[in-house]
Amino acid sequence: MISSFFEKSKPIHSVIAVSVLLLVFVFAKISAISEPFSLYLLFKQIGVFALCVLTVFLLDFLVSKNNLTRKNSYKVLIFVLFVALLPNSILNTDYIIANIFVLFAMRRLISLRSQKQIKKKLFDAAFWISLATLFCPWCGLFFFLIIISLFLYSIVDIKNWIVPIIGVATVVIIGWSFMIVAGMDYVAYVNNMFGVSFDFSKLNDLSIVVAITLLLSYGNWAIIFYIKQLKSKKKNYRPSFIIILVAEIIALAVAVVIPDKNGSEFLFLFAPLAIILTNYFEIIEEKWFREVLIMLLIVAPIVNLIL
Known part of the structure; x- marks a missing residue:
């Protein structure tokens, strides 16, 4: 059985x-790329x-390093099945x-649990x-994760609250300098950064609707039990699990407000x-119920190919 295997x-x-x-990557790219083949x-x-592979291994490292799950491969399997469900x-x-x-940022925030090298993290x-x-302006919403982490880990020193601002300023200065050297119009770039759209018509495709419905159904159901289980987690590990939950909520907000909606924002x-x-x-x-949930995630992408 698949659940036992993983x-x-x-x-x-x-x-x-x-x-x-x-396989999913090749299928998605063949369907999307129209330019002629070349070595480039x-x-x-x-x-x-x-x-994409780096993303999978980074997820596995993040989870294993911080004991966010037991020692299994479900998180890797689920992530890849999500991608298969929504190749866009x-x-x-x-x-x-x-x-x-x-x-990478989540990894550093979760590691604040050790209370070591706080400023660096x-x-x-x-x-x-x-x-x-x-690369995605609305990812700026994830800055809320830093603020929430400061509260969760009871970091009250004002110097530590200033450090993230320095981190932001560093990237702003480097980016601004690059745009000046490259002759780019940074004023126009900034003005066009945070476009907002609540037009979901581009997602009105049966395969995308099925994928999103399944994702939200699984997510809402699992989050209910996830929240219930928070009290049973070790006190010093509890903030890590809350950070994951908040990250999911922020990711959903990013998917809602992002202007160019085609399914890629759900990543x-x-x-x-x-x-x-x-x-x-x-x-x-x-175990049979877990098997059914996994099989549904496996069958759904195949069904989507037929739609």
Whole structure:
């Protein structure tokens, strides 16, 4: 059974996950790319796929390093199945890069639990989120994660609250300098950064509707149990789980307000939701029910291909 196979963390699971991701990536790109084949195009897409693989391993590292789940491969499996369910999520390279930077920032914020090198971790988190904002301006909403982390870890020293501002200023100065050297109109860039649109008509495709409905259904159901389980978590680990939950809420907000809606904006939900859903899978006593949930995530992308 699939749930039993992924119940333990093994290298073969990563091989399977990357293989499935490759199939989904090739299918998504063949459907989306219209330019003629060239070596440049080939190497470019190999680089983009490498970023997708990096995202998977970064998620696995984030979870394993901070004990956000038990030692299993559910989070990797779920993440890849989410991508398979909504292949459009990996069509925007900028969003893939931004998502990686957000994961780096989350890793630094969660590691504040140790209360060591606080200033360095806060600077890094602000720096990574600022970089993410360059690729997806609405990723700036993830700065709320820093503020929430400061409260959750009871960091009251005013100097530590100033450090994230320095991290943001660093990226602003570097970005501004680059735009001046490159002769870019930074005023126009800033003015056009935060476009907002609540027009969801571009998502009015049956396969996308099915994917989003399934994602939100799984997410809402799992979050209910995730919140219930927070009190049972060790006190010093509890802030880490709250950060994941807040990250999921922020990712949903990003997907709602982002102007160019085509499905790629949902990529930001996948990592935190994979962690939340994995926590839910771990408390399901009926193995058959867990098997059904996983099989549904496997069958749904195949059905979407037919739609």
